[in-house]
Each structure stands twice: as structure tokens, then as C-alpha cells.
Amino acid sequence: MIKDKSVQCFLDELAGKAPTPGGGSAxxxxxxxxxxxxxxxxxxxxxxxNYEAVDADMQALLLRAEALRADLAGMVRADVAAFDQVMxxxxxxxxxxxxxxxxxxxxxxxxxxxxxxPLQCARASAQAIALSREVAEKGNRNVISxxxxxxxxxxxxxxxxxxxxxxxxNAIRDPDFVGQCVSELETLLAANENAxxxxxxxxxxxx
Amino acid sequence: MIKDKSVQCFLDELAGKAPTPGGGSAxxxxxxxxxxxxxxxxxxxxxxxNYEAVDADMQALLLRAEALRADLAGMVRADVAAFDQVMxxxxxxxxxxxxxxxxxxxxxxxxxxxxxxPLQCARASAQAIALSREVAEKGNRNVISxxxxxxxxxxxxxxxxxxxxxxxxNAIRDPDFVGQCVSELETLLAANENAxxxxxxxxxxxx
Numbered sequence: 001m002i003k004d005k006s007v008q009c010f011l012d013e014l015a016g017k018a019p020t021p022g023g024g025s026a027x028x029x030x031x032x033x034x035x036x037x038x039x040x041x042x043x044x045x046x047x048x049x050n051y052e053a054v055d056a057d058m059q060a061l062l063l064r065a066e067a068l069r070a071d072l073a074g075m076v077r078a079d080v081a082a083f084d085q086v087m088x089x090x091x092x093x094x095x096x097x098x099x100x101x102x103x104x105x106x107x108x109x110x111x112x113x114x115x116x117x118p119l120q121c122a123r124a125s126a127q128a129i130a131l132s133r134e135v136a137e138k139g140n141r142n143v144i145s146x147x148x149x150x151x152x153x154x155x156x157x158x159x160x161x162x163x164x165x166x167x168x169x170n171a172i173r174d175p176d177f178v179g180q181c182v183s184e185l186e187t188l189l190a191a192n193e194n195a196x197x198x199x200x201x202x203x204x205x206x207x
Numbered sequence: 208m209i210k211d212k213s214v215q216c217f218l219d220e221l222a223g224k225a226p227t228p229g230g231g232s233a234x235x236x237x238x239x240x241x242x243x244x245x246x247x248x249x250x251x252x253x254x255x256x257n258y259e260a261v262d263a264d265m266q267a268l269l270l271r272a273e274a275l276r277a278d279l280a281g282m283v284r285a286d287v288a289a290f291d292q293v294m295x296x297x298x299x300x301x302x303x304x305x306x307x308x309x310x311x312x313x314x315x316x317x318x319x320x321x322x323x324x325p326l327q328c329a330r331a332s333a334q335a336i337a338l339s340r341e342v343a344e345k346g347n348r349n350v351i352s353x354x355x356x357x358x359x360x361x362x363x364x365x366x367x368x369x370x371x372x373x374x375x376x377n378a379i380r381d382p383d384f385v386g387q388c389v390s391e392l393e394t395l396l397a398a399n400e401n402a403x404x405x406x407x408x409x410x411x412x413x414x
Contacts, residue, residue: 015246023356039222149230156363
């Protein structure tokens with residue numbers, strides 16, 4: 001599994017000729033990095049002098065960030081599996097009409113799965129952005145820059161996942177499914193563009 | 208070294224109580240991911256039918272992206288070393304006036320180094336953004352979403368490195384040095400905000 005490989009090996013494979021790991025895996029890892037940095041700020045705020053008032057909030061936030069990090073790290077594997085399924089479906093035989101129909105159904109099902117995975121990543125990344133706002137507001141000022149890195153990592157994950165939703169929906173012939181996915185995605189994007197700027201500005205102000 | 212650890216272990220350490228690896232390392236890794244994805248698009252464009260006209264460009268771009276990736280991956284280690292040096296300087300004895308002066312000089316020198324590393328990361332990330340534009344314009348459309356992930360990763364790296372420049376310059380008592388660093392940084396930021404939006408839009412259009 002990718003997450004058991006070294007960071008250097010992951011970067012080498014990302015750069016290489018194989019189509020996976022690619023942008024989908026990179027998006028999930030950036031999201032997980034965002035969640036991890038939220039956890040780091042929580043960990044370096046909990047139990048510190050002058051931060052007693054937010055201790056309980058930081059404890060609760062840490063649990064949420066760690067659950068989100070596990071979800072996002074798991075999406076690396078899900079992204080590769082979804083991609084492999086799409087490739088396998090395109091590789092099905094297409095000699096007879098029956099084969100063509102079976103292949104087309106398999107491709108459409110695989111593309112839907114390959115859309116759901118990045119949409120899930122986009123949702124989780126949006127949650128990581130929301131958590132980064134809470135640590136940016138309340139976290140230990142000595143490590144507040146890490147809250148700013150968290151929001152940028154989570155934002156990169158969201159925008160990256162969005163591209164993977166778009167690219168897969170382009171080939172799906174189910175307008176209801178596509179409409180629903182794109183509408184949810186664009187709501188997430190619209191809600192977070194300004195949020196990211198605000199959180200980054202807040203961090204800069206608290207540096 | 209961090210880059211020899213597994214991705215999962217890196218994420219665990221990022222989330223943990225230790226101050227390193229933190230946002231500085233995360234910035235360098237996101238920059239390296241951006242450069243790696245530029246390389247990936249090059250690798251999946253070189254030698255492909257319909258892309259003969261850009262083959263030489265993609266070969267040249269691949270070399271630049273791989274050099275940049277190596278630089279950025281190396282900055283993970285430099286960031287941790289610079290942080291350790293700052294901590295070591297703050298830990299120096301401060302009983303006598305002579306000790307206080309030595310300590311203060313050591314802190315200032317360490318903070319300058321801890322500013323130069325993220326400034327270098329910001330420069331390299333800006334270069335990764337420029338390379339992502341070239342793959343976004345000319346790369347294989349089948350993997351063009353990866354060029355969009357590249358630009359978002361590099362942008363997250365730039366904005367993250369910027370916070371680390373700001374936080375360290377805040378404590379440096381050399382206005383010329385601070386002025387020069389902040390001025391270079393803000394030029395990089397200003398030049399790239401719009402560039403990132405343009406490159407992302409270009410990718411979306413070519414999906």
C-alpha cells in the first residue's frame with residue numbers, strides 16, 4: 001500500500017510513468033497532511049499555560065482531526081482501486097454487441113465509483129478546512145503557522161479532488177448522477193474559497 | 208531522515224506532539240509533490256501519439272521538474288535542521304552578560320537560517336507553479352488533471368513557506384535582512400496568486 005512506502009518512494013512513483021499514484025492520491029495525502037497539522041496544533045495547545053480555557057475544545061477537535069486524517073489516508077487506496085477498476089472495465093472485450101453492452105455498463109459503474117472517491121475526498125478536505133479555522137482561532141500562537149499550512153494543504157486537496165470529480169463526470173452518461181455530484185462539489189468549492197482566505201489572514205494576524 | 212520514513216509514519220509524526228516535522232516540512236513535501244506531478248504529466252506525454260510536436264519541450268521540462276523535486280525534497284531536512292538550530296540557540300546559557308550576548312547572536316543567526324530555508328522553498332514552489340503552467344498548456348490531455356493538482360500542491364507549498372518566513376522574520380532584529388526577505392516573498396506571492404487561478408482554469412478547460 002502507498003502509505004506504507006517511504007515518502008521518497010511515493011514521490012518517485014508520483015513522478016513516474018505509471019498512472020497511479022497520481023493526482024487523486026496526492027489530493028488525499030494533502031488532505032491527510034492538513035488534518036495532521038490540525039492535530040499537531042491541538043497537541044501543542046492541550047495542557048499549555050494560557051490555553052486552559054480552550055483545552056476541552058482542543059481535546060474534542062483533536063479527536064475529530066484524527067478521525068478525518070484516518071479517512072483521508074484511506075482514500076489514497078480507494079483512489080487507486082477506483083482507477084484500476086476503470087482501466088479494467090475499458091479493457092473488457094468488445095467484439096459482440098453483448099460484450100459491448102457489458103463493457104459499457106462496467107465502464108459507467110466504474111466511473112461512478114471513480115467520481116464518488118474524489119467527491120468524498122472533497123467533502124473531507126472541506127471538513128479539514130473547517131477544523132483548521134478552529135485551531136487558527138484558538139490554538140497556541142507559538143505554532144499557529146502550522147494552522148495556516150493545514151488550511152492550505154486542505155484547500156489544495158479540495159481543489160485537486162474537484163478536478164478528479166470533473167474529469168470522471170465528463171464521461172458519465174447519467175445526467176442526474178452527474179448533476180448531483182457537480183452541484184454538491186460546487187457548493188463545497190464556493191463555500192470554501194473565501195473561508196480559506198479568511199483563515200489564512202487570521203493566521204497571519206496571530207503570527 | 209523524514210523522506211525515508213513511510214507516508215503513514217510521516218503523517219503520524221506531523222500530527223504528533225513534537226514540533227518537527229511541522230508546517231515547514233509539509234510545505235517542502237507539497238512542493239515536491241507538485242514537481243513530481245509535473246514530471247508525471249511529462250512522462251505520460253513524451254512518446255505519445257499526437258504529442259510529437261511538444262516532445263522536446265516535455266523532455267526539457269521533465270529534467271527541470273526532476274531537479275526541482277530533488278531540491279524541494281532536500282528542504283525537508285534543511286527545515287528540520289534549521290528549526291533544531293533555533294531551539295539549540297534559545298537553549299544556550301544566559302546567566303552572565305557575555306552569555307546573554309553570545310546567546311542573542313546565536314539566536315539571530317539561527318533565525319536568519321530558519322528564514323532562508325522557507326524563502327528558498329517559496330522560490331522553488333514558484334518555479335514549480337511556472338512548470339505546471341507549461342504542462343497544463345502542452346501536456347497530454349488524458350492526464351491534464353494531474354497538472355492541476357501539481358499547481359495546487361505547489362501553491363499550497365508557496366503560501367505555507369510564506370508563513371514560515373513571516374514567523375521567523377518577526378523575531379529578527381536586522382531590518383535590512385527582514386526587508387529584503389519580505390520584499391522578495393511578497394513579490395513571489397503577488398506574481399503567483401493570479402497565475403495559479405489561470406493555470407487551474409486552463410486545466411479545467413482542457414479536461
